[in-house]
Amino acid sequence: MKKYTHISFSVGIGSISLSLFSIFVEIGFIFYFLLFVFILIARIPDFVDHTLYREHKRRFLTHSPLSPLLIGISIILGLLFSFINLFLGVVVAIVIYLVFLSHCFLDALNPSGIPIFRRRITFKSIPYDNVKWNILFFIIGAGIAILGLFWFIILDF
Numbered sequence: 001m002k003k004y005t006h007i008s009f010s011v012g013i014g015s016i017s018l019s020l021f022s023i024f025v026e027i028g029f030i031f032y033f034l035l036f037v038f039i040l041i042a043r044i045p046d047f048v049d050h051t052l053y054r055e056h057k058r059r060f061l062t063h064s065p066l067s068p069l070l071i072g073i074s075i076i077l078g079l080l081f082s083f084i085n086l087f088l089g090v091v092v093a094i095v096i097y098l099v100f101l102s103h104c105f106l107d108a109l110n111p112s113g114i115p116i117f118r119r120r121i122t123f124k125s126i127p128y129d130n131v132k133w134n135i136l137f138f139i140i141g142a143g144i145a146i147l148g149l150f151w152f153i154i155l156d157f
């Protein structure tokens, strides 16, 4: 999918899962900070792909649920937040990883799919720049982002 579709969908997945975890752990203003972090996380797979390989090839390193890079970034960010609160660190690591998975999921809808082990998987054959599907996932992403935000605000009071 296109850049803004990935950003919207990633922020949505991050927002809704963080608001779910906020039932169990005190997140506070960090919630809003993390929404911005999700924008960067949404861009990392394609950014690294373009930087290393000069094209959007969706390699194992950048677009696999098993990628050591994506898992590593999730763990490192989780460790950073564990200085504030150990449980918060665990939540951040899980949510960041889910955001990476949401990027992989959207790209798995394209014909070339994403790599898992030595195989590539694809769920559907939607061209990455298909306007209707991009708009659909952009709206779904924005919708669940707002839902997560409101849910968090309500739970936070």
Ligand SMILES: [Zn+2]
Binding pocket: 045, 046, 058, 063, 103, 107
């Ligand atoms: Zn991608």
